Amino acid sequence: MQNPTMVRSSYHYRPLPSFPNPNMNSKFPTPPLPISAFFFLLLLFSVPAISHPSNVACGEAISSCGNITNITYPFWLVHDDSTSLRSHCGYRGFELICRNNTPIIHLPTGNYTVTNIDYKTHTISLADTDIVSVREECPRVHHNLTFDPDSVLRYAPSDVNLTFFFDCTDGLPDLHIPCLGSAGGNRSYVFTTETMRDSYHHLPRTCRAVVVVPVLRDVLMAYIADDLPARYGGVLQSGFNLSWPNVTSGDCGSCERSGGRCGLNRTINSTWNFTCFCSDGVKTFHPHCAERVGHQKKAKIKGIIIGVSAATCFFLLLCTCYRFYRHKKKRQFPPSSKSLSQSASLKPSLMDPEMDSALLQTHVFSYAELEEATNKFDASDKLGDGGFCTVYKGKLQDGRTVAVKRLYENNYRRVEQFMNEIQILSRLRHQRLVILYGCTSHQSRELLLVYEFVSNGTLAHHLHGSGASQCILTWPMRLRIAIETADALAYLHAVNPPVIHRDVKTNNILLDSNFHVKVADFGLSRLIPKDVTHISTAPQGTPGYLDPEYHQCFQLTDKSDVYSFGVVLFELITSKPAVDMTRNRSEINLANMAITRIQKGELEQLVDAALGYQSDEVTRKMITMVAEVAFRCLQPDGDMRPPIKEVLEVLQAIESDGNRPEKKEHGVAESRDDAELLKNTEPFSPDSVMNRWTSRSTTPQASE
16 A cells, blocks of 8 residues: 655656647647647546545545654544544554544554554554653563454564563573562563573563563664663664555455445444445445446546547647648748757657666666566575565576575665665776676666675675584685775775775675675665765664764764774684674673673684684784784774774785794794783773874764
8 A cells, every 4th residue: 555645756757748640641740748738638637537535535635643644544543532433434443543742553452652654564663652651761561462353453574572571589680670670679571582592481480470562673683782671761662563464354355455445434332333435435334346336437438438529629629720820830940940859859768767877877677687587586596685685696698697686675765775776886896896787777666786696605604604614714714805805995985985885794795706705785885075074874784783983973984884894803703793692691792792802811712713723823923913903993982993994904914924934933922922912901991902093084074
């Protein structure tokens, strides 16, 4: 069901085309555009208007309440003081009450505040009214969300559950909610889906209440890395999503398929009965409007015949008047004017007005061509899933093997990222960046991007995915991967205008058949003018890689990429993922774990044992120096982080030094000195590990 508020946002108005001359032997040309347009409008208005549910009793008039300005079918709005409503158009259970200028929906377990309605994705965003109204950091939840058996609202894929255990005599200390005290020293706990597995089975017997609350997965993941038990209030404030089906079943589905709209009618006993609002404005308790639709079709055909007849007569009159007009004005224009006019009107347009100018710089594939290349998006050819897309392997007609990225939904956010990736990659050329071969049109059935196929998958797959067991990546290969990734980022930061990738992670670092790097996924990337230090924008990225300064201050800089690259360096050293819920709470975030271990002089405990850190002095020296570089990149203060160009130069020097033959005695002594470097680090004092690298940027900011 289309959101009625989303109109004209992606369409360009075109002039109406000229109509062909009915007399092919006539010497006189087709009437000019204004007359043709007038005739076309006359034809439209001469056809009798056929009633439709959107403009009769069950109209799609848009209601507003507070910040929600797009309340329409299948939802229906009443005000808190309204008691006279006898019938309405909309689904059962989709009644929104406007209370104190806030839209509220009543579910069986309580009232929930509506924060957004997306008719394109059939999603409504809600938050517990009790939680939203108090705005506490440590709220006490009371509602287990359930649905009526006949309700069409269900949990959305973006939801996960938080489970609260209140007033318990037993529990797990790490998951204790410190701000919720209880009488007698009892405690309360909060569990995510991952942490609940084997830990909570005994708790219900020792607790007074158990409440399961839906929350947004992305919001939960962002808070988990910090401290969920102390900050869970922010997760609850963000609410959750519910969805309703595209096609309903039962009487309501039959009503909609017959051209009607579902609704309810209040009886004398104040009960609500199903009603189908037909397109002629009449209500029926039958599940369809078949007879009425048939009658409307006959009326429509009759109206079209009358309208066309009247329009034809008027058109002939216009042709006669125009012929006289042309005959009178014929000698006022030189022959060349006619040729010029015809040339301009007959010249075909090669530009797609729906596309951004960047789209014209890359090849445009048809949807059918890519559907054939991927064998109709066969699941066996799927390479992987991302946050907004699925990637398939395909083969074009010219023999090229490609990777086809298929966006999940054509909503505004997906289109924005689709256009952003085209704009970025169409202007960049570097051997360490994935090549964009082309895309589908903005008007296509689906949004698809076509890249070169990179055969060895992602770096994450080889470090801590299913490919990690093969132990393919030796330390020299990992150092080379780090250098090539830094080389790609240095190129991005040096182009004019500079590009900030904003989502540097091992899942976006691809490896070809020779394990050379191809940096991918520029959907979140941003172009930044040369004369600014940062842009102000809402934080976006992947938990575990997100620059803490960017997250706190909403200021995106090139040092944000440096921070993310520092996390990648530690993944190369440790073979551990950036976020792992199975680790101790203080070590869920790899960056926090690495900094803590280094400050304690425990680098050896971080390093992947398969890299030869213990057995090979040269490897030990190089890993120690790369860990120091990574430590610099992860400084909380962006000004303390080195530019990526200097990071690249240091990594290249480390590789060159490691490959240079040295005397054994000298090499061992120097290696020992480097190994001791990080052990002597004073806690929370980055200057004791490195000299501060002065920031060169002193220019103003830009705002997104």
